Amino acid sequence: xxxxxxxxxxxxxxxxxxxxxxxxxxxEYVKEGGNWFLRVYVDKxxxxxxxxxxxxxxxLSARLDEKDPIEAxxxxxxxxxxxxxxxxxxxxxxxxxxxxxxxxxxxxxDGLKEFEGTLASFDEETVVVEIGxxxxxxxxxxxxxARLAIQF
Numbered sequence: 354x355x356x357x358x359x360x361x362x363x364x365x366x367x368x369x370x371x372x373x374x375x376x377x378x379x380x381e382y383v384k385e386g387g388n389w390f391l392r393v394y395v396d397k398x399x400x401x402x403x404x405x406x407x408x409x410x411x412x413l414s415a416r417l418d419e420k421d422p423i424e425a426x427x428x429x430x431x432x433x434x435x436x437x438x439x440x441x442x443x444x445x446x447x448x449x450x451x452x453x454x455x456x457x458x459x460x461x462x463d464g465l466k467e468f469e470g471t472l473a474s475f476d477e478e479t480v481v482v483e484i485g486x487x488x489x490x491x492x493x494x495x496x497x498x499a500r501l502a503i504q505f
Contacts, residue, residue, distance in 0.1 A: 358382045358391070358423055365416040366393065369409065375401070378434045379441055382427075389427035394434040406431045440499040446475040449501060454482065456499035462491045469502055 359380045370377050378394040395401055395409055410431040417423070440446050440454065455469045462468075468491065470484035480491045480499075 355382045361420070361422040362391065362393065362413070362417070365420060366409070366413045369412045370395065373408075374398070375405070375409065378445075379439060382423075389423075389425050390430060391423065391427050392430045392432070394432060394439075396434055396438070401433050406433070436501065436503055438501045440501070443475075443477055443493075446472070446480060446493075446499070450475055453502050453504040454499060455502040456480070456482065456491070457497045458491060458495045459497045460495060462495060463489050465489070 359382055362380050362382075363377065367377065369375075375395050375397045378396050379392075380394070381390070381392040383390055383392070393409070393413065395406070397405070410429060413431065414429055417429070437455075438445075440449055440456075449472050452472055453470070454472045455467070458466050458468075460466070468482045468484065468489055470482045470489075473481040473483040473488055475481070475493075478493055480493055480496060482489050482491065
């Protein structure tokens with residue numbers, strides 16, 4: 354059900370986002386406590402602000418009211434993915450080459466399941482993370498999660 358809702362929401366919001374230069378980063382439909390949340394994460398070149406989130410929220414809320422694809426009561430949240438933006442699609446990895454990242458794997462690679470360093474390269478099959486002077490080649494299929502990270 355969650356996958357159907359996410360694809361329906363994407364179908365409803367995508368034209369507005371494309372027309373206005375926004376990038377859809379992720380959609381979540383999750384239950385937390387006793388409440389359902391529909392979260393839409395959006396970005397654009399130079400970042401988004403509260404006014405952008407408000408415009409997107411108003412547009413999407415109206416489309417959701419028309420189509421009514423979600424039976425349960427829920428809270429709609431539209432926001433930036435933040436400084437530690439998730440890397441979900443191959444396109445996200447390509448854009449993040451040269452950036453500092455944190456990623457986890459389904460199984461150990463080079464004896465590790467967590468990698469934090471610079472994303473040195475990505476070729477759709479292999480993610481290369483440089484930690485210090487050592488480069489770790491991680492099969493893309495073994496990446497469980499990845500995000501940009503703040504380097505301290």
